[in-house]
Amino acid sequence: MIVRRLNELPDDRVVSGETWISRRLLLRDEGMGFSLHDTLIKAGTRTEMHYANHLESVYCIEGEGTVTVVGSGEVIKIEPGTVYALDQHDKHLLEARTQLRMVCVFNPPLAGPEVHDATGAYPLID
Template identity: 60%
Template sequence: MIVKHLDHIVNTEDDIDTSTWNSRRLLLKKDGMGFSMHDTLIKAGTETSIWYRNHVEAVYCVEGEGEIEVVDGETYPIRPGTLYALDGHEKHLLRAKSQMRMVCVFNPPLTGREVHDPEGVYPLIED
Protein backbone atom coordinates (compact mmCIF):
# COMPACT_ATOMS: atom_id res chain seq x y z
CA MET A 1 0.00 0.00 0.00
CA ILE A 2 1.13 3.52 -0.78
CA VAL A 3 0.08 6.34 1.52
CA LYS A 4 1.25 9.89 0.89
CA HIS A 5 0.12 13.38 1.91
CA LEU A 6 0.47 16.58 -0.08
CA ASP A 7 2.30 18.16 2.88
CA HIS A 8 5.16 15.70 2.30
CA ILE A 9 5.43 16.62 -1.43
CA VAL A 10 5.37 20.43 -1.25
CA ASN A 11 8.86 21.98 -1.44
CA THR A 12 10.56 18.71 -2.42
CA GLU A 13 11.98 17.52 -5.76
CA ASP A 14 8.47 16.25 -6.60
CA ASP A 15 7.05 19.81 -6.42
CA ILE A 16 7.71 21.35 -9.85
CA ASP A 17 7.00 25.09 -10.11
CA THR A 18 6.98 26.95 -13.45
CA SER A 19 5.77 30.37 -14.53
CA THR A 20 2.27 29.06 -15.38
CA TRP A 21 1.75 25.95 -13.24
CA ASN A 22 2.89 24.13 -10.12
CA SER A 23 2.70 20.31 -10.23
CA ARG A 24 2.86 18.41 -6.97
CA ARG A 25 3.59 14.90 -8.18
CA LEU A 26 1.88 12.41 -5.89
CA LEU A 27 2.35 9.12 -7.75
CA LEU A 28 5.17 8.57 -10.23
CA LYS A 29 6.51 5.79 -12.41
CA LYS A 30 8.71 4.57 -9.54
CA ASP A 31 5.55 3.83 -7.52
CA GLY A 32 4.65 1.06 -10.00
CA MET A 33 0.96 1.87 -10.46
CA GLY A 34 1.05 2.13 -14.28
CA PHE A 35 -0.02 5.81 -14.19
CA SER A 36 1.07 8.98 -12.42
CA MET A 37 -1.15 11.35 -10.42
CA HIS A 38 -0.55 15.02 -9.77
CA ASP A 39 -2.14 17.82 -7.73
CA THR A 40 -1.56 20.77 -10.05
CA LEU A 41 -2.15 24.49 -9.63
CA ILE A 42 -2.64 26.50 -12.81
CA LYS A 43 -1.71 30.10 -12.06
CA ALA A 44 -4.35 32.81 -12.49
CA GLY A 45 -4.16 34.87 -15.68
CA THR A 46 -1.84 32.44 -17.48
CA GLU A 47 -1.97 30.58 -20.79
CA THR A 48 0.04 27.41 -21.36
CA SER A 49 0.56 25.77 -24.76
CA ILE A 50 0.55 21.98 -24.27
CA TRP A 51 0.88 18.95 -26.51
CA TYR A 52 1.15 15.56 -24.82
CA ARG A 53 2.48 13.74 -27.87
CA ASN A 54 3.86 10.88 -25.72
CA HIS A 55 1.15 10.63 -23.04
CA VAL A 56 -2.59 10.63 -22.50
CA GLU A 57 -3.91 12.73 -19.64
CA ALA A 58 -7.15 13.01 -17.71
CA VAL A 59 -7.75 16.19 -15.72
CA TYR A 60 -10.38 16.88 -13.06
CA CYS A 61 -10.90 20.46 -11.87
CA VAL A 62 -11.58 20.87 -8.15
CA GLU A 63 -11.08 24.64 -7.85
CA GLY A 64 -11.06 27.79 -10.01
CA GLU A 65 -12.17 28.66 -13.52
CA GLY A 66 -10.62 28.76 -16.97
CA GLU A 67 -10.83 27.13 -20.37
CA ILE A 68 -9.15 24.66 -22.65
CA GLU A 69 -8.89 25.45 -26.35
CA VAL A 70 -8.04 22.61 -28.72
CA VAL A 71 -5.73 24.07 -31.39
CA ASP A 72 -7.82 24.42 -34.57
CA GLY A 73 -10.84 23.17 -32.61
CA GLU A 74 -13.33 23.96 -29.89
CA THR A 75 -12.94 25.83 -26.63
CA TYR A 76 -14.42 24.34 -23.47
CA PRO A 77 -15.04 26.09 -20.15
CA ILE A 78 -13.45 24.63 -17.03
CA ARG A 79 -14.90 24.98 -13.54
CA PRO A 80 -15.04 22.74 -10.47
CA GLY A 81 -16.46 19.38 -11.46
CA THR A 82 -15.17 19.51 -15.06
CA LEU A 83 -13.22 16.52 -16.36
CA TYR A 84 -11.39 16.51 -19.67
CA ALA A 85 -9.34 13.69 -21.16
CA LEU A 86 -6.73 14.22 -23.85
CA ASP A 87 -7.14 10.78 -25.40
CA GLY A 88 -6.09 11.92 -28.89
CA HIS A 89 -2.87 13.76 -27.98
CA GLU A 90 -4.61 17.06 -28.75
CA LYS A 91 -2.51 20.21 -28.94
CA HIS A 92 -4.22 22.71 -26.67
CA LEU A 93 -4.06 26.00 -24.83
CA LEU A 94 -4.93 25.98 -21.14
CA ARG A 95 -6.06 29.34 -19.76
CA ALA A 96 -6.74 30.15 -16.12
CA LYS A 97 -9.11 32.99 -15.27
CA SER A 98 -8.48 32.31 -11.59
CA GLN A 99 -6.09 29.86 -9.97
CA MET A 100 -7.26 26.38 -10.89
CA ARG A 101 -6.52 23.28 -8.87
CA MET A 102 -6.51 20.14 -10.99
CA VAL A 103 -6.06 16.44 -10.32
CA CYS A 104 -4.12 15.07 -13.31
CA VAL A 105 -3.46 11.46 -14.29
CA PHE A 106 -0.90 10.47 -16.96
CA ASN A 107 -0.28 7.28 -18.87
CA PRO A 108 2.45 6.28 -19.35
CA PRO A 109 3.39 7.53 -15.89
CA LEU A 110 5.75 10.45 -15.48
CA THR A 111 9.08 9.95 -13.74
CA GLY A 112 8.85 13.35 -12.05
CA ARG A 113 11.59 15.05 -14.07
CA GLU A 114 9.42 16.12 -17.02
CA VAL A 115 8.78 19.75 -17.97
CA HIS A 116 7.29 21.02 -21.23
CA ASP A 117 9.70 21.47 -24.13
CA PRO A 118 9.27 24.42 -26.57
CA GLU A 119 6.41 22.55 -28.33
CA GLY A 120 4.61 21.92 -25.02
CA VAL A 121 5.59 18.23 -25.03
CA TYR A 122 6.71 16.11 -22.07
CA PRO A 123 9.54 13.84 -23.21
CA LEU A 124 9.07 10.11 -22.80
CA ILE A 125 11.69 9.29 -20.17
CA GLU A 126 12.63 5.64 -19.80
CA ASP A 127 14.45 4.79 -16.57
Protein backbone atom coordinates in the same frame (compact mmCIF):
# COMPACT_ATOMS: atom_id res chain seq x y z
CA MET B 1 -0.07 0.27 0.21
CA ILE B 2 1.20 3.69 -0.75
CA VAL B 3 0.21 6.61 1.46
CA ARG B 4 1.25 10.13 0.59
CA ARG B 5 0.21 13.54 1.91
CA LEU B 6 0.34 16.67 -0.21
CA ASN B 7 1.72 18.76 2.65
CA GLU B 8 4.55 16.27 3.21
CA LEU B 9 5.86 15.93 -0.35
CA PRO B 10 9.65 16.19 -0.67
CA ASP B 11 11.00 19.05 -2.78
CA ASP B 12 11.91 16.74 -5.69
CA ARG B 13 8.20 15.95 -6.19
CA VAL B 14 7.26 19.62 -6.64
CA VAL B 15 8.02 20.72 -10.19
CA SER B 16 7.06 24.05 -11.73
CA GLY B 17 7.02 26.03 -14.93
CA GLU B 18 6.24 29.65 -15.66
CA THR B 19 2.45 29.17 -15.31
CA TRP B 20 2.06 26.02 -13.21
CA ILE B 21 3.15 24.05 -10.14
CA SER B 22 2.81 20.26 -10.23
CA ARG B 23 2.83 18.32 -6.96
CA ARG B 24 3.58 14.76 -8.03
CA LEU B 25 1.83 12.32 -5.72
CA LEU B 26 2.42 9.07 -7.60
CA LEU B 27 5.19 8.51 -10.13
CA ARG B 28 6.40 5.75 -12.44
CA ASP B 29 8.56 4.05 -9.80
CA GLU B 30 5.48 3.40 -7.66
CA GLY B 31 4.42 0.85 -10.32
CA MET B 32 0.76 1.88 -10.63
CA GLY B 33 0.83 2.26 -14.42
CA PHE B 34 -0.02 5.97 -14.22
CA SER B 35 1.17 9.07 -12.41
CA LEU B 36 -1.06 11.30 -10.28
CA HIS B 37 -0.52 15.03 -9.83
CA ASP B 38 -2.14 17.88 -7.87
CA THR B 39 -1.48 20.86 -10.15
CA LEU B 40 -1.97 24.59 -9.70
CA ILE B 41 -2.35 26.81 -12.76
CA LYS B 42 -1.66 30.46 -11.98
CA ALA B 43 -4.51 32.96 -12.42
CA GLY B 44 -4.42 35.05 -15.57
CA THR B 45 -2.09 32.70 -17.45
CA ARG B 46 -2.18 30.86 -20.79
CA THR B 47 -0.35 27.56 -21.17
CA GLU B 48 0.05 25.81 -24.52
CA MET B 49 0.49 22.06 -24.19
CA HIS B 50 0.74 19.10 -26.52
CA TYR B 51 1.33 15.81 -24.77
CA ALA B 52 2.61 13.90 -27.81
CA ASN B 53 4.12 11.20 -25.57
CA HIS B 54 1.39 10.86 -22.92
CA LEU B 55 -2.34 10.62 -22.46
CA GLU B 56 -3.69 12.92 -19.75
CA SER B 57 -6.95 13.17 -17.82
CA VAL B 58 -7.64 16.36 -15.87
CA TYR B 59 -10.23 16.91 -13.13
CA CYS B 60 -10.81 20.49 -11.95
CA ILE B 61 -11.44 20.86 -8.23
CA GLU B 62 -10.97 24.63 -7.92
CA GLY B 63 -11.08 27.75 -10.08
CA GLU B 64 -12.36 28.83 -13.47
CA GLY B 65 -10.89 28.91 -16.94
CA THR B 66 -11.10 27.41 -20.41
CA VAL B 67 -9.31 24.81 -22.47
CA THR B 68 -9.20 25.29 -26.24
CA VAL B 69 -8.54 22.36 -28.58
CA VAL B 70 -6.09 23.91 -31.03
CA GLY B 71 -6.99 21.78 -34.05
CA SER B 72 -10.75 22.36 -33.91
CA GLY B 73 -10.97 25.65 -32.02
CA GLU B 74 -13.46 24.10 -29.59
CA VAL B 75 -13.50 25.99 -26.28
CA ILE B 76 -14.51 24.13 -23.12
CA LYS B 77 -15.38 25.97 -19.91
CA ILE B 78 -13.43 24.64 -16.93
CA GLU B 79 -14.91 24.85 -13.43
CA PRO B 80 -14.99 22.57 -10.38
CA GLY B 81 -16.41 19.19 -11.34
CA THR B 82 -15.19 19.35 -14.97
CA VAL B 83 -13.06 16.52 -16.31
CA TYR B 84 -11.39 16.43 -19.70
CA ALA B 85 -9.27 13.68 -21.21
CA LEU B 86 -6.68 14.30 -23.91
CA ASP B 87 -7.26 10.91 -25.51
CA GLN B 88 -5.94 11.95 -28.94
CA HIS B 89 -2.77 13.69 -27.73
CA ASP B 90 -4.70 16.91 -28.38
CA LYS B 91 -2.72 20.13 -28.68
CA HIS B 92 -4.50 22.53 -26.34
CA LEU B 93 -4.39 25.94 -24.70
CA LEU B 94 -5.32 26.19 -21.01
CA GLU B 95 -6.35 29.63 -19.81
CA ALA B 96 -6.86 30.26 -16.10
CA ARG B 97 -9.23 33.10 -15.24
CA THR B 98 -8.65 32.37 -11.56
CA GLN B 99 -6.15 29.97 -10.04
CA LEU B 100 -7.04 26.46 -11.15
CA ARG B 101 -6.40 23.39 -9.04
CA MET B 102 -6.40 20.25 -11.12
CA VAL B 103 -5.95 16.56 -10.39
CA CYS B 104 -4.04 15.13 -13.38
CA VAL B 105 -3.36 11.53 -14.38
CA PHE B 106 -0.71 10.63 -16.99
CA ASN B 107 -0.17 7.43 -18.92
CA PRO B 108 2.56 6.40 -19.35
CA PRO B 109 3.43 7.67 -15.89
CA LEU B 110 5.89 10.50 -15.44
CA ALA B 111 9.23 9.70 -13.81
CA GLY B 112 9.21 12.93 -11.82
CA PRO B 113 11.41 15.75 -13.12
CA GLU B 114 9.66 16.36 -16.48
CA VAL B 115 8.82 19.89 -17.60
CA HIS B 116 7.25 21.03 -20.88
CA ASP B 117 9.61 21.18 -23.84
CA ALA B 118 9.40 23.75 -26.67
CA THR B 119 6.45 21.87 -28.22
CA GLY B 120 4.48 21.78 -24.96
CA ALA B 121 5.14 18.08 -24.39
CA TYR B 122 6.72 16.15 -21.56
CA PRO B 123 9.65 14.03 -22.78
CA LEU B 124 9.70 10.28 -22.21
CA ILE B 125 12.37 9.52 -19.63
CA ASP B 126 13.92 6.03 -19.71
